[in-house]
Amino acid sequence: MSIELRHFRCFLAIADTLSVTRAAERLHLTQPAVSRTLRQLEQQLGVRLVDRSTHHLALTPDGESFHDQAAIAVTAFDRALRQARHTGWPLRLGHAWSAAGTDTTALLRRWHEEHPDTPLELLRIDDRTAGLARGDVDAALLRGEVRTPGLRTEQLTCEPRVAGLPADDPLAHRAALSLTELADRTIALNIVSGTTTLDLWPPHARPSATLTIGNTDDWLAAITGGRAVGVTTSATAEMHPHPSMAYVPLTDAPPVPVVLAWRDAPGHPRIPDLIALAHEVMGPGPGRA
Structure with missing residues (x-):
């Protein structure tokens, strides 16, 4: 056999x-x-x-x-x-959360206008590489350091980190916060695709309580439900506003790089076009690092 x-x-x-x-x-x-x-x-x-x-x-x-x-x-x-069968070859773009932030709509519309013969499919996949490593997508918008072997990356921009808090939290109305001010709270950590780990805090001020979750929806639910607070990037605040949620800038947390990743092997022929357009749409601008 x-x-x-x-x-x-x-x-x-x-x-x-x-x-x-x-x-x-x-x-x-x-x-x-x-x-x-x-x-x-x-x-x-x-x-x-x-x-x-x-x-x-x-x-x-x-x-x-x-x-x-x-x-x-x-x-x-x-x-x-x-x-x-001549059914077309869509370009599948994965993301684990927040896609291209507020640039998502512009990226999709520009692609449709400039490459109408190749559909661009945006897929959310709760995975460290948004399905790229296992072949579910052709390219992926990823945040943080990408260590998976066999992938190539191109940095597009950086996003500042913010704290996610319940809207009625005593710290929710502050203009800014430091990481140490969250150290005595339970921290929601997305262990599947998130960029936040306890190593973000100084060794002497690391939170002792954590709540592990697997995707952005559960992260938001844990915080709005008052079970935890969290750390994310500005893209989450832009893409997931919620009346029970507050996002407060963090003064001492490094920004998070946003990269376009693809496999280091023969792939979709339109990937170079996607890289070029992503740079145009998401390149450095006002308020970006």
């Missing part, structure tokens, strides 16, 4: 849902068929990809390593089919 694309799709469905039952529903197969296909893949590769020793499925280290490569292979296959 040889490895086929169906084996990759089956593994990716299991990895994404961490459930044979949900994977079977997604693929419109029976649970035994999904389990059998996974076993065949593992036998052909000679490694165990999924740990089924507990009540909850988890990827093994080999499974984690294989996941991104399998996703890239499936995406490349699907794209080749679309091209062969």
